[in-house]
Amino acid sequence: MTTADTVRDREQSLGASMSRSSSDERRSTAWIGQGVVIEGRITSAQDLRVDGKVEGEIEVGDHGLIIGAAAAIKANLVARSIVISGAVTGNVTATERIDLHPAGSITGDIRSPRLVVAEGAVITGKVDVGGNRRTKAQG
Secondary structure, eight states: OOOHHHHHHHHHHHHHHHHHHHHHHHTOOEEEOTTOEEEEEEEOSSOEEEOSEEEEEEEOTTSEEEEOTTOEEEEEEEEEEEEEOSEEESOEEEEEEEEEOTTOEEESOEEESOEEEOTTOEEESOEEESHHHHHHHHO
16 A cells, blocks of 8 residues: 555655756766767867867866877867877866876877876976966965
8 A cells, every 4th residue: 555655755756866867967978989080179068088080179168078098189178177098189278187198198288287197198298287276376
C-alpha cells in the first residue's frame, strides 16, 4: 500500500534526479574529434576538448580547454584552464592555469598565473607567469 508521503518522496526523488541530469548536461564537455578539421574561430560556453586539427582561434572564456595528444593546433588559445598534450602553434592565455603534458608542445607566447610543465614537454616562446597573481595581490 502506498501512502501520500511515499508518493511525495518518490516525486521529490525523481525531480532531484531530473535536475541533476539537466545540470550534468550543462557541465558536459564539447568535443572536436580526431577526424575533424576546423578553420576559423571557435567559441564555447562550456568546457571543450580538441583531438582534431584547428587553425584560427579557440576561446572558451571561463571554462576549461583540453588539447589531446593527437591534436594539431595552429591557433591562439584563451580559457580559464588549459591542458595541452598535443602540438600548439600560437599564443596560449589562461586566467588560472596551464598544464603542459610530456608529449605537449607550445610554439608561441604563454601567459598564465600558473604553469606546470612536465618533463619532455617543449616550449618555444616567451613565458609570463605570475603577472595576474601580482595584480590581484596589489588590488
